Every structure is written in C-alpha cells, then in structure tokens.
Amino acid sequence: MTDLRVYSDGEEIFVWRWEAHYVDGSVLKQYDKTFHKFAEIDQSKLASFWMVNMDPNIPPIILKWREGLKLIHFYAVKCMGFGSGNETIYRLYCFGYQEGDKKIIMTILPNGRVVVSNDCTEV
Amino acid sequence: MTAATVYIAESNTSAETVTNLTGTVDGRPASCNMGSIDQPAMLISTTTAIVADDNSFEKWQRFRVTDMGTATQIGGLRVWDSDTLAAEATHKTNARTTGYEGAQTFDAVNGPLATDRSATYDYTQTMPVGDPGATNLGIAGSLSSFLTGIGYSDYLVHQIQTTASAVAGKSIIINYQYFEYQ
Numbered sequence: 001m002t003d004l005r006v007y008s009d010g011e012e013i014f015v016w017r018w019e020a021h022y023v024d025g026s027v028l029k030q031y032d033k034t035f036h037k038f039a040e041i042d043q044s045k046l047a048s049f050w051m052v053n054m055d056p057n058i059p060p061i062i063l064k065w066r067e068g069l070k071l072i073h074f075y076a077v078k079c080m081g082f083g084s085g086n087e088t089i090y091r092l093y094c095f096g097y098q099e100g101d102k103k104i105i106m107t108i109l110p111n112g113r114v115v116v117s118n119d120c121t122e123v
Numbered sequence: 124m125t126a127a128t129v130y131i132a133e134s135n136t137s138a139e140t141v142t143n144l145t146g147t148v149d150g151r152p153a154s155c156n157m158g159s160i161d162q163p164a165m166l167i168s169t170t171t172a173i174v175a176d177d178n179s180f181e182k183w184q185r186f187r188v189t190d191m192g193t194a195t196q197i198g199g200l201r202v203w204d205s206d207t208l209a210a211e212a213t214h215k216t217n218a219r220t221t222g223y224e225g226a227q228t229f230d231a232v233n234g235p236l237a238t239d240r241s242a243t244y245d246y247t248q249t250m251p252v253g254d255p256g257a258t259n260l261g262i263a264g265s266l267s268s269f270l271t272g273i274g275y276s277d278y279l280v281h282q283i284q285t286t287a288s289a290v291a292g293k294s295i296i297i298n299y300q301y302f303e304y305q
Contacts, residue, residue, distance in 0.1 A: 005126070011125070011126075012125070012126040013125065013126075014125055014126070035125070035193070037193065037305075038193075038195075038305035039195070039305075073304075073305045074302050074303060074304040074305055075126075075194075075302065075303040075305070076199070076300060076301075076302050076303075077129070077300065077301055077302075077303065078298070078299075078300045079298060079299050079300070080205075080296075080298045081205065081296040081297075081298065082131065082144075082155055082296065082297050082298060082299055083131075083144060083153055083154035083155035083156065083164070083296075083297070084154070084155075084296040085152060085154070087296075091126070
C-alpha cells in the first residue's frame with residue numbers, strides 16, 4: 001500500500017494549512033498553539049487566504065480576496081486500487097471561492113502542483 | 124485529531140457482521156475480493172472462484188465515519204472500477220450519478236447472496252470505469268446528503284455476474300473518493 005498522506009505519531013496531519021490574512025494586518029492560522037476551525041474565519045474582513053505548506057521552502061499559494069466572494073475549503077480523499085494490496089491513498093487540498101453561481105476551485109495535488117477548475121465535480 | 128477517519132465497512136451474513144476493511148481481517152489482508160463465498164477480505168483461491176454462468180456473492184459495503192476530525196460534513200461519495208472485466212462478466216452496482224434509487228435495506232433474513240437480486244436492490248448499473256465525475260453513492264438515500272457526525276453511508280451493493288462464456292484471468296480494482304468539507 002502506498003499512503004501519500006503524512007502522519008505524525010500515528011495521526012494524519014495536514015501538510016497544507018490555511019491562513020486567513022485580514023485587512024487590519026492580523027492573521028488567523030489554522031494551527032498556531034491551538035487548532036482553529038474554518039468557520040472561525042471572518043470573511044468580511046479578509047484581505048487574502050493563504051495555503052501554506054509545512055515545508056517553509058515551498059512558497060504559499062495566495063488567494064487575494066474581494067468583497068462578495070464566499071470562501072470554499074474542503075479535502076478530497078482518494079483511494080485507488082482499494083484492497084488490491086497495491087492501493088494508493090492520497091489527500092487533495094481544495095480551496096477557492098464562489099461568486100454568484102460561479103465557483104473557482106484550486107486543488108493542490110500530492111506533487112504540489114495546482115489544478116484550477118470550476119466545480120467540485122472536476123476534483 | 125484533524126483528518127476524518129473513514130473506513131469501508133462490509134456487512135456479511137444474515138446477522139450482519141460489520142467489518143472495517145483495513146489492515147488484516149481474521150489474519151487475511153483487507154481486500155475487496157469478490158467470489159463464491161460471503162466473507163470479508165476473502166482470499167483468492169479455487170474455493171472462492173466464481174464459476175462461469177454464476178454470480179459472485181453480493182458485496183454490501185458502506186463508507187463508515189468513526190471520527191469527523193475537523194470536517195463539518197462528509198459526502199461526495201464516489202466509487203468506480205479501474206477497468207472492465209473480461210468478456211461475458213459484468214460488475215453490477217446500485218451506485219449511479221443519476222436515477223439513484225435511494226438507500227437499500229440489508230437483507231437480514233438471507234444476508235448477501237450469489238443470486239441475481241439486482242431488480243430488488245437496484246444494482247442494475249454497470250460499475251463506472253474511471254472516476255464518474257460526480258457523487259454516485261448516497262447518504263440517507265440521497266446523493267446530495269452529507270454525514271455530519273459518525274455514521275454510515277448508504278450501502279454500496281455490487282456483484283459480478285457472468286455468463287457460461289465468461290473468460291477468466293482478468294482482475295480489476297475498485298477505487299473510491301470522499302470529500303471532507305471544512
């Protein structure tokens with residue numbers, strides 16, 4: 001089995017973590033000393049939404065914010081070859097926004113590349 | 124804990140023994156092998172092979188969430204095959220992106236069977252080859268529903284059906300996906 005997810009002390013950890021950067025310069029991080037829920041983000045005060053890799057050498061992916069957008073964030077977990085003895089499991093980090101009926105979803109692949117699509121169904 | 128904990132859980136026997144298909148099951152490696160016995164994680168052997176013109180035992184499997192982690196909702200369930208079976212063999216399922224018939228009820232009298240009960244349990248759809256591109260297994264009977272806590276999806280009911288001319292020797296693998304909404 002190939003598990004491309006990342007673990008620490010037996011628990012899966014998220015290698016990409018969000019940061020909400022506000023117009024007043026403050027930052028709410030998914031992880032600081034405690035864990036913060038996505039719902040804690042005050043989208044009315046957002047200046048930008050960042051996805052930051054645990055590896056500081058990998059640059060963050062920044063979504064600049066503007067009024068009228070609705071933030072989207074979810075993970076897609078795929079298991080390829082389930083129960084075959086050679087299965088591969090990986091987590092996709094998906095984020096973006098909805099503006100009216102239009103969605104823009106950015107999906108961070110396990111290799112760090114980003115795919116931009118219009119809909120969750122394309123993830 | 125951050126990530127949700129999600130298993131594929133298989134139901135077997137009329138008493139509905141539920142087994143998480145992970146690690147090893149009674150000493151056998153977890154698998155989705157299908158054959159002529161009603162057993163989770165069965166081994167591939169002549170005693171579990173499907174004879175041409177027979178069906179495999181049905182598989183009754185569900186996504187099972189035992190921990191939501193940081194997710195507020197889990198859904199968007201998809202299952203698909205990597206390839207088609209050899210000639211005269213078909214992998215049938217109730218999973219579908221349109222015309223979903225709702226949650227199937229486990230047969231607590233007989234348990235899974237090797238007879239074709241596709242009309243009763245709606246596994247009349249051929250398992251898609253490749254990502255279906257949309258949810259094809261429901262929660263609480265609906266493709267647009269979510270789990271908001273620990274629990275199960277609808278049953279994924281599937282069966283391999285063969286004809287007398289079925290050709291042996293090809294194996295395919297099953298894949299799945301779910302979304303963890305934050």
